[in-house]
Amino acid sequence: MLSTLLKQIKQYTLPSIVTPICMIGEVICEMVIPILMARIVDKGIYGNNMGVIYSTGALMVVIAILGLLAGLGGAYYGSMASTGFAKNLRKAMFDNIQTFSFANIDKFSTSGLVTRLTTDVTNIQNAYMMTLRMAMRAPASLVIAMVAAMMINAKVASIYLVAVIFLSVLMVYIMNKATKYFKQVFEKYDELNESVQENVSAIRVVKAYVREDYEDNKFKKAALNIYNMFVKAEMNIVYISPVMTGTIYICILLVSWVGAHMIVAGSLTTGELMSLLTYCMTILMNLMMLGMIFVMLTMASASGKRIAEVIEEKASITSKPDAIRSVADGSISFEHVDFAYNQTSEEPVLKDINLEIKSGETIGIIGGTGSAKSSLVNLISRLYDVTKGTVKVGGVDVRDYDLEVLRDQVSVVLQKNVLFSGSILDNLRWGDKNATEEECKRACRMACADEFIEKMPEGYNTQIEQGGTNVSGGQRQRLCIARALLKKPKILILDDSTSAVDTSTDAKIRKAFAEEIPGTTKLIIAQRISSVQGCDRIIVMEDGKVNGFGTHEELLQNNDIYREVYESQTGASGDADFDSAS
Structure with missing residues (x-):
């Protein structure tokens, strides 16, 4: 000492x-x-x-x-x-x-x-x-x-x-x-x-x-x-x-x-x-x-x-001396992945995950509370390390990348949306400190944040209070999405980041993603099936395992959990949700 x-x-x-x-x-x-x-x-x-x-x-x-x-x-x-x-x-x-x-x-x-x-x-x-x-x-x-x-x-x-x-x-x-x-x-x-x-x-x-x-x-x-x-x-x-x-x-x-x-x-x-x-x-x-x-x-x-x-205290996650400093593309691979927050835990949070995601795909992720959806995506940018198995981005084990390089290319909008005191532009430039005002506006248009920013008296120079308390939950989410887009990442992860916006705005955001950043791999965690049914493929998580992986139509045909929740949310039957369905 x-x-x-x-x-x-x-x-x-x-x-x-x-x-x-x-x-x-x-x-x-x-x-x-x-x-x-x-x-x-x-x-x-x-x-x-x-x-x-x-x-x-x-x-x-x-x-x-x-x-x-x-x-x-x-x-x-x-x-x-x-x-x-x-x-x-x-x-x-x-x-x-x-x-x-x-x-x-x-x-x-x-x-x-x-x-x-x-x-x-x-x-x-x-x-x-x-x-x-x-x-x-x-x-x-x-x-x-x-x-x-x-x-x-x-x-x-x-x-x-x-x-x-x-x-x-x-x-x-x-x-x-x-x-x-x-x-x-x-x-x-x-x-x-x-x-x-x-x-x-x-x-x-x-x-x-x-x-x-x-x-x-x-x-x-x-x-x-x-x-x-x-x-x-x-x-x-x-x-x-x-x-x-x-x-x-x-x-x-x-x-x-x-x-x-x-x-x-x-x-x-x-x-x-x-x-x-x-x-x-x-x-x-x-x-x-x-x-x-x-x-x-x-x-x-x-x-x-x-x-x-x-x-x-030594950081449990560090870059290797000879770390790779470029990410080839946004492809993602999970190979027999197990993960536990505590190494002494009897039961891992994620169990034997095997997934192959192509670069540029839009992937939806749904599942009940505690099904380890967030834990799954946290491994991609090495916010945590796997307990067993391998996670690859661009065909390379994420542990072989330089951390800054990897996280610059894997942009994450977490469940808890955090804004900092300063102007809206200051907050947006967390994604890219050298971004021009026009680039910031373009990112806001994709995230449908321009709608409310332009109505503010000072526009993009409006001051955000500590924690973003002077904007609504939905506005906070859209600003955080715009901030993530400014990084121009190869992989964009939205961890239940549109839960506070209405379905119409949610649809506009998804449409903008498809048109403006087609080459970016997009992972969208959501509770609403309407938010993911237009994705290329959808992952259904249950109790730390992949219960189903396919298109909306395929899952309706062969996945009981997905079909039951879809019917409940579209009014076709009952009042089930992910938790009761699983």
């Missing part, structure tokens, strides 16, 4: 080195001050020597200024290093997420990734800043102060040593108890983020069903879980402060009592006692600072493991 995180320091190595050097410089300056104060008291005031007072005082001012500059340098370079480190961590995670296959993404929840990119990185940033500055300053200050105190009077300094050992043992014990709670806190943050995300994205449904109170209670529960975990952790840590404060006062009393007797005995000067008291406060306050650092590092350790999980 540590090596993974430290790799992200990169260009901030120099500030990371300069910061602790500045902090050590500041500590040295601070530790010299008490010695000079003792000199002023013993040789200046008691020696009635104004020259010593002036010269030593001037030296103290110079050293104080140097200490101030060192402190400012530590703060500046520490901020640069920690914020840069956080920036690189976020970028490393986000970049790696972009390489994830669907299988990788399934391992991490959206809310969990958001927590890692925000709360967890902030914890690491604060801990790194604390480490560069305080974690270097506090031990250095403690050691130098202890050595200086020992040099002045070892007997009195031994009081500090006993206190340091006692408090160190106490802090280690308390931190070990608190650590387990901090590790659990961030899992609760995931739950909190998930509650917020679901509520905001589904706010229309929440209001439609008057479930505000339910969502409010759900959020309160998630927030209360975080509160309880932090309370448990803090209840362990809270004992550190009063124990340390009590120890500091006891040390001051003991040093004052022992020191007073030694002054009377003539074995210690007043100036030396003042220096020892200053070092006493320095040692114990820095020990308290170390306690705070331990708390921060404990939280950062839990966050670091979560961040490293994302950065170290």
Whole structure:
């Protein structure tokens, strides 16, 4: 984990080195001050020597200024290093997420990734800043102060040593108890983020069903879980402060009592006692600072493991070094294909699929809910890899293609239509960033999206709100189809992508496909037989298997499921659908 995180320091190595050097410089300056104060008291005031007072005082001012500059340098370079480190961590995670296959993404929840990119990185940033500055300053200050105190009077300094050992043992014990709670806190943050995300994205449904109170209670529960975990952790840590404060006062009393007797005995000067008291406060306050650092590092350790999980996650689907970089045509072949989302599943989702689809064919795919229609087409563009068998595009195993090349030639309009904030043109150009406005309009005409775009006040420059909430479901589908067409793919997959448009518009879209992109292989998943009956051939899926494959007329003759659903949808008999028919 540590090596993974430290790799992200990169260009901030120099500030990371300069910061602790500045902090050590500041500590040295601070530790010299008490010695000079003792000199002023013993040789200046008691020696009635104004020259010593002036010269030593001037030296103290110079050293104080140097200490101030060192402190400012530590703060500046520490901020640069920690914020840069956080920036690189976020970028490393986000970049790696972009390489994830669907299988990788399934391992991490959206809310969990958001927590890692925000709360967890902030914890690491604060801990790194604390480490560069305080974690270097506090031990250095403690050691130098202890050595200086020992040099002045070892007997009195031994009081500090006993206190340091006692408090160190106490802090280690308390931190070990608190650590387990901090590790659990961030899992609760995931739950909190998930509650917020679901509520905001589904706010229309929440209001439609008057479930505000339910969502409010759900959020309160998630927030209360975080509160309880932090309370448990803090209840362990809270004992550190009063124990340390009590120890500091006891040390001051003991040093004052022992020191007073030694002054009377003539074995210690007043100036030396003042220096020892200053070092006493320095040692114990820095020990308290170390306690705070331990708390921060404990939280950062839990966050670091979560961040490293994302950065170290290897994409399950990658391109070969010698990957093929061109797709010959849009032919598709499934050869004894099995597929399971989880490799340990007892039963695969797809079972022994064998299909041959010619380039330029229009293929309909129908079947009941859960019949694995979407799973079938997801294998074509390698959104998932087969568990067994081979999927070929253009006569080549899809695993032999460069991923970008393959996915540029296999355009998919998924069931969930996603638009991004920006203009309609910006969204369309996801298909081709260099597309002209005329090319965008042509794609919209094929998808029958021009009908509603031209009625908008700003036309193609109309702004789409986040998630496409200011357009209807049918309009969203047509824009997504137009976006896919701009890629000019060899294979176009429509995964139930016309379910929200009326049958007339659906027919227009299919007609435009036949006339405008005859060379493109088209796979159309639909629930309406009217959407696929004009296809060259139709695949009937049932329980992860191909139940039938042929033309509309052939399936009516020899496929019971297809015939029963066709009759139900055309009013010929009963009220069956795919689920009941299968």
